[in-house]
Amino acid sequence: MNPSDRHRPDWHEYFMMLAKLAATRSTCLAFPVGAVIVKNKQILATGYNGPPSKSAHCIDLGYCYPGLDSCSSSQSLPSRAVHAEANAIAQAAKSGESTSGAKIYVTLEPCLNCLKLIISAGIAEVFYETPSSKKGNAVVRDIFLDEQLVKLNRIELSEKTIALAISSLQNQTSSLTMLNLG
Numbered sequence: 001m002n003p004s005d006r007h008r009p010d011w012h013e014y015f016m017m018l019a020k021l022a023a024t025r026s027t028c029l030a031f032p033v034g035a036v037i038v039k040n041k042q043i044l045a046t047g048y049n050g051p052p053s054k055s056a057h058c059i060d061l062g063y064c065y066p067g068l069d070s071c072s073s074s075q076s077l078p079s080r081a082v083h084a085e086a087n088a089i090a091q092a093a094k095s096g097e098s099t100s101g102a103k104i105y106v107t108l109e110p111c112l113n114c115l116k117l118i119i120s121a122g123i124a125e126v127f128y129e130t131p132s133s134k135k136g137n138a139v140v141r142d143i144f145l146d147e148q149l150v151k152l153n154r155i156e157l158s159e160k161t162i163a164l165a166i167s168s169l170q171n172q173t174s175s176l177t178m179l180n181l182g
């Protein structure tokens, strides 16, 4: 195979793949979600769904808190999880990175609280993979979009990028066999 034929993910795919990898670290079992904040093509911070720093992980308990049999039960109740986007914004704040004018890649369309936080943190554009299933949120979301406070874009990985990522995860990424991918 000619090395120039090798598929190369574009920037959107690159950052979305990193958000998907971050989601593998989620510790609240309600939803695995990952987020990556990017500015000038540089990563400022990453985040995933889970209880605040030093609070017990749901994944270890099997539930969000005593009295619930799972994290899913907390979908209509308070949850202990800090959402991936909020964790990423908090991480940027903790390390003193300005999020003004940044972009955020997230595996799930932000909930209203995260969207408000994203706007207030000066993040200008959101790229998400899975649309939110909470239809009631659309009214408020669309007000923010009409006010041009933030841009929301849905993106999906191409088949070629998915194949490359799977192969890269399944095999030693830097071995010669990777170069033989069709």
Ligand SMILES: [Zn+2]
Binding pocket: 027, 028, 029, 030, 058, 063, 064, 071, 074, 079, 080, 081
């Ligand atoms: Zn939980």
Ligand SMILES: [Zn+2]
Binding pocket: 083, 084, 085, 110, 111, 112, 113, 114, 115
């Ligand atoms: Zn959220």
